[in-house]
Amino acid sequence: MPASWVRLDNASNIFLAARSDADPKVFRISAEVDHAVEPRLLQQALEATYERYRLYHAVLRGGMFWYYLQTSDLRPTVSPEHLPTCAPIYREDRRNLLFRVAYRRQRIILEIFHALSDGTGALWFLTDLVTAYLRAQGAGAAGADGGDTALPADPASQPVEDEPHPAHELIADSFSHYFHRTREPFAPADAESEAPRTAPLRTAATAALRIPRWLRAPRTRVHRIRGTRTPDNRTRVVELTMPAPAVLALARAQQTSLTIYLTALFFRALRESIGPLGHANTLAASIPINLRQFFPSTSARNFFATVRVEHAFDADGAGDDLGSICRELEAQFKPKATPQALERKLRRLIRFERTPLLRILPRVLKDAILRLINWGNNRGLSVAVSNLGRVVLPEPAGSRVGRMLFHVSAVRPQFCAMSHAGLLTISFTSPFVETNHVRAFVRMLTDSGVDVSVAAARVTEDELAPQEPGA
16 A cells, blocks of 8 residues: 655755745756647646656645655646746645646646656656657657657766656655665775774764854855846746757767766856956856666655865966866766765765754754755855756657756756757756856857757846837
8 A cells, every 4th residue: 555645855855945936946847749739638648647656646744843745636737838937836825736737839848846856757757748648649640750860878868768667656765765874885885985084083072063064164265146136036047959969079079978068168158257256266066966877766756966066267267278177077076976975975964864853853943954054055056057868758759759858946047958859958047137158158059069049038027028019
């Protein structure tokens, strides 16, 4: 008998504590099909997919000591897109599902509250939804010409299996399964971790007086991106589309992965658009890692960790060329992204979460602590990036879906990337009106010979005002 409720994991709890009007912790994944979406068939496909994802039946409830997901008898309904992108989903005063499905022209849209699922889990749901829809719509519909350009493999690839994904129940989180203190380490210890370590002796008193790492001032002065807030807190989105092989070739020329190459390019674009950085001359980015590639899990719940990378820009520009930044970021990223390093980090987080004092604190105080942790974390970050990698859809979806796009609500400028059918899409999001860094990013790609198309969402009053005919 499937469980009727489960506690939220630490990663999900922080999304609840840190959400705001400007950043409701919602993300969107969408797919463009080869015809105008038929709402009736999309609703049928949603109902069939929903039955297999029991996790998505859950609503969020708050107890005295913790939040939990509880199964419900609510049913989802597709709707034409009518809300700004990544509009709030979870509201404390409502008992509602934690996702929505919408459509606009040829685009099927899935939006999810991040406390329910991560990008990989959402991609599983969208894949099964789109596949079910296109099977219902007819595999022989016009437009399936099978002419997609083959995309070379990339280390960040997330290929999707041909068979539907297993039923996703309301199960315990994979963090506890792999990283609980009572469980033996899953990842084999490396030579460095097995070497004896020396450290100064600490008494209980000095340990208690230590300032937590997440509250200490950052060792380097990290530049925080500023700008003009959008009038009603809606997310500014700019979508870029380009040939994936062309950008992969640029990354390989720098002997780095696509994710690191795009992050380095993002840093260069920010530096060019901001101008002199002053004393806070370091740009730092957060990069999420799908833990399923190291610790097998079929759970659609959150199961990821983040790695932080940074680059300090010199006043004279020495060492700030794209190749140097790529090499520096790669050297920081690789040792932090090993299963051994990730396991050590996550075991520490789980120990912190399970300390007796925290467990007996009321939920409102836990929320306050998590907000403080999030605030301390944000002080050391300039931007965030996320790459879902290359997606391979099963037929009939594989030949009838063109672009796939991914973006999140944003408390700071960031971009999300994914590729399908030989097309790489990069979606920039920001709480600010300004898009100078996107212009610089596009210019750098086009100067390197990449053909880029750009589409931007309207957010200001002038942009949203009705346009004159012929304007």
